[in-house]
Amino acid sequence: MKIAICIKQVPGSNELTMDQEKGILQREDGRVKMNPYDLVAIETALQIKEKYKEVVITSFSMGPKRAREVILSSYAMGVDQGVLITDPKFIGSDVYATALTLSKGISLNEEFDIVICGRQTTDGDTGQVGPAIAEHLGIPHIYGVIAIDKIEEKHIFLSQQIENKKISLRVKMPCVLVISKEAYIPRLPSLKLKLEAKKKKIKIMSFEDLNDSDIRKFGLEGSPTQVEKIYFPNKSKKETLLSGNANVIVDAIIERLKGEKLI
Amino acid sequence: MSELQINDEKCVLCRACISACPFGALEVVDKKLVVEDNCSLCGVCLNTCQFNALCIEKQENGLLDKNKWSDILVFVEHNEGKIQPVTYELIGKALKLIEGTSYKVYCLIVGYKITELAKELSYYNVEKNFIYDHKAFKNYREDIFCNVFQDCINVLMPAIVLIGGTDVGKSIAPAVATSFHSGLTADCTELILNEKLELVQIRPAFGGNVMAQIVTPNHRPQFATVRPSIMEEANRIKSPRNNIVNCKLDEKKLVSQIEVLKEKQMETKEGIQDAKILIVAGQGFKRKEDLWMVEELAMLLNGQVASSRALVEKGWMPYERQIGLSGKTVKPEAIITCGVSGSVQFMTGMKTSKTIIAINIDSDSPIFSIAHQSIAGDIYEILPKLIHQLKEIDKLANNKN
Numbered sequence: 267m268k269i270a271i272c273i274k275q276v277p278g279s280n281e282l283t284m285d286q287e288k289g290i291l292q293r294e295d296g297r298v299k300m301n302p303y304d305l306v307a308i309e310t311a312l313q314i315k316e317k318y319k320e321v322v323i324t325s326f327s328m329g330p331k332r333a334r335e336v337i338l339s340s341y342a343m344g345v346d347q348g349v350l351i352t353d354p355k356f357i358g359s360d361v362y363a364t365a366l367t368l369s370k371g372i373s374l375n376e377e378f379d380i381v382i383c384g385r386q387t388t389d390g391d392t393g394q395v396g397p398a399i400a401e402h403l404g405i406p407h408i409y410g411v412i413a414i415d416k417i418e419e420k421h422i423f424l425s426q427q428i429e430n431k432k433i434s435l436r437v438k439m440p441c442v443l444v445i446s447k448e449a450y451i452p453r454l455p456s457l458k459l460k461l462e463a464k465k466k467k468i469k470i471m472s473f474e475d476l477n478d479s480d481i482r483k484f485g486l487e488g489s490p491t492q493v494e495k496i497y498f499p500n501k502s503k504k505e506t507l508l509s510g511n512a513n514v515i516v517d518a519i520i521e522r523l524k525g526e527k528l529i
Numbered sequence: 530m531s532e533l534q535i536n537d538e539k540c541v542l543c544r545a546c547i548s549a550c551p552f553g554a555l556e557v558v559d560k561k562l563v564v565e566d567n568c569s570l571c572g573v574c575l576n577t578c579q580f581n582a583l584c585i586e587k588q589e590n591g592l593l594d595k596n597k598w599s600d601i602l603v604f605v606e607h608n609e610g611k612i613q614p615v616t617y618e619l620i621g622k623a624l625k626l627i628e629g630t631s632y633k634v635y636c637l638i639v640g641y642k643i644t645e646l647a648k649e650l651s652y653y654n655v656e657k658n659f660i661y662d663h664k665a666f667k668n669y670r671e672d673i674f675c676n677v678f679q680d681c682i683n684v685l686m687p688a689i690v691l692i693g694g695t696d697v698g699k700s701i702a703p704a705v706a707t708s709f710h711s712g713l714t715a716d717c718t719e720l721i722l723n724e725k726l727e728l729v730q731i732r733p734a735f736g737g738n739v740m741a742q743i744v745t746p747n748h749r750p751q752f753a754t755v756r757p758s759i760m761e762e763a764n765r766i767k768s769p770r771n772n773i774v775n776c777k778l779d780e781k782k783l784v785s786q787i788e789v790l791k792e793k794q795m796e797t798k799e800g801i802q803d804a805k806i807l808i809v810a811g812q813g814f815k816r817k818e819d820l821w822m823v824e825e826l827a828m829l830l831n832g833q834v835a836s837s838r839a840l841v842e843k844g845w846m847p848y849e850r851q852i853g854l855s856g857k858t859v860k861p862e863a864i865i866t867c868g869v870s871g872s873v874q875f876m877t878g879m880k881t882s883k884t885i886i887a888i889n890i891d892s893d894s895p896i897f898s899i900a901h902q903s904i905a906g907d908i909y910e911i912l913p914k915l916i917h918q919l920k921e922i923d924k925l926a927n928n929k930n
């Protein structure tokens with residue numbers, strides 16, 4: 267059985283602050299890490315591998331060259347092989363273009379039985395890439411997977427949570443699984459695998475390798491959505507700001523709650 | 530190919546863009562500003578450059594006949610025989626958007642034995658309700674629901690499709706948008722129709738206190754999801770409209786790769802969305818042990834404890850208690866935030882609360898921009914006193930009884 271997982275490198279810290287005087291954005295630091303939701307996707311694949319015979323796991327990441335670090339981290343957890351899809355031509359991809367690029371990379375490599383994605387990323391936070399990849403690949407996706415129950419020759423049995431319902435499903439493979447963060451607790455990388463990871467190869471794919479000569483489908487141009495503007499929300503006028511004596515403040519809070527008939 | 534272009538003539542190497550770039554993609558090499566390949570063309574740098582030295586070339590694509598696409602389609606979400614409030618919120622927003630245009634609002638409802646639900650929908654000012662009622666739609670199954678959606682869009686050709694940011698919405702919206710090779714903006718906090726009748730989609734971006742304004746200029750339909758409790762519900766009208774259209778899907782399109790074996794309702798604990806009063810702890814708390822103050826306050830006020838994401842990330846609070854864009858949206862009678870700075874993501878999840886009382890030591894804190902009662906002060910001084918006072922009030926009340 268062949269499993270593909272999609273992983274992404276995200277900023278290590280999400281804090282962006284504003285330099286009040288200059289009115290510009292300030293990034294806290296340049297550190298990066300693996301998107302924590304993707305760790306659960308990796309763990310899910312590893313659990314399948316431990317239970318069933320002849321499972322090969324391939325991790326796919328699209329991003330700048332340094333995103334090879336997340337593929338190495340996936341090796342250190344036990345993933346077998348990795349593909350980095352990287353090309354300056356992919357810069358500016360929105361969800362549609364990202365999912366298209368990833369799905370081309372995936373389908374050109376092998377016929378996968380299962381593709382596993384994390385539920386969302388901590389930077390973009392849109393949570394759409396998994397379903398969009400499935401659509402590009404022309405296969406169904408299952409959103410909110412909380413457990414893999416059983417795998418038979420052509421079918422996978424799953425538990426899914428949709429709002430407050432737990433649903434047991436039998437799904438024909440191939441399919442894309444969008445894993446909930448609660449599904450499995452990701453293991454820590456092992457030292458042995460970490461050392462081995464350094465020697466393992468990473469396959470690199472660029473635009474030329476995607477078998478599609480139409481550059482307009484990729485990157486910013488291939489992205490239906492466009493960011494028109496980035497701005498700081500207006501601070502609206504402040505109502506009276508209360509400060510000073512704590513007793514006065516406490517009385518004011520209590521008056522307010524009484525006024526709303528809450529005490 | 531699009532890329533960030535730097536005009537070296539204009540660039541004075543002030544480095545404002547370098548510190549602004551959320552991706553660390555700009556650098557000065559050999560006294561020249563250069564772009565690295567991890568630039569995402571997000572455009573943050575453009576606004577920071579005072580010398581107009583940066584630009585991103587964008588291409589206009591004239592291929593699409595946009596005039597063929599008009600009106601707004603709203604996807605109706607229902608659960609256990611009830612239409613979910615988010616549906617009325619989307620209808621409400623859609624009706625506001627079309628004011629002053631020739632656009633109309635339509636609804637799509639998919640399920641099994643849903644005639645009653647469709648009847649309820651006819652009490653809203655919607656042009657038509659397309660209903661797909663079939664055994665195959667008893668449970669949400671992505672592949673065939675996607676078929677229904679495509680069928681409906683192909684018939685109506687809406688310019689805009691609005692979907693709730695629920696579990697089902699997060700699954701179906703990207704699938705349908707991708708199948709039309711169009712774009713989707715998830716979790717919008719505001720939607721506007723501009724003079725070109727384009728949907729302007731606004732959402733927080735990059736995890737910071739920044740908003741992104743997004744358009745889908747060359748593709749139709751324009752898809753957007755909106756989280757529950759963000760928009761205002763539409764008004765119910767007095768007498769129903771005769772606006773139900775029964776639709777059928779080709780048998781072949783009812784075949785699903787997904788089979789539902791069992792479905793179980795999970796017990797619903799009362800969550801922070803149900804609370805009348807919420808006491809919210811933020812990173813102003815220095816130690817986990819200090820959270821007793823919010824617990825105690827919540828108990829005295831018959832409320833519940835909630836949290837910003839910062840404390841959830843630290844492992845001090847469970848995820849179910851997180852308010853915000855990546856947590857829960859709440860709308861209590863009163864909310865008291867203690868040591869919360871008020872990031873856009875946080876405020877998105879609570880700004881419609883009836884009474885907002887914010888305590889923060891920093892008098893410039895962003896949370897004060899939405900608070901009804903802003904308090905610049907130290908939680909470590911104020912909360913113990915507040916707890917003491919409330920206990921006194923309790924005692925008095927008990928003595929009287």
Ligand SMILES: Cc1cc2nc3c(=O)[nH]c(=O)nc-3n(C[C@H](O)[C@H](O)[C@H](O)COP(=O)(O)OP(=O)(O)OC[C@H]3O[C@@H](n4cnc5c(N)ncnc54)[C@H](O)[C@@H]3O)c2cc1C
Nearest residue numbers: 736811812813837838839853854855856868870874890908
């Ligand atoms: C994709 C994404 C999604 C996100 N989603 C969410 C979300 O859903 N919900 C959410 O909350 N965050 C979310 N965030 C994180 C968000 O950007 C902020 O980092 C977070 O809300 C900050 O939490 P905070 O206000 O508790 O902490 P801080 O920003 O650190 O604020 C602490 C505040 O406490 C004040 N303070 C310190 N000491 C005291 C004292 N003694 N007395 C009184 N005040 C004091 C300080 O002045 C400061 O304003 C998200 C981020 C990203 C990237």
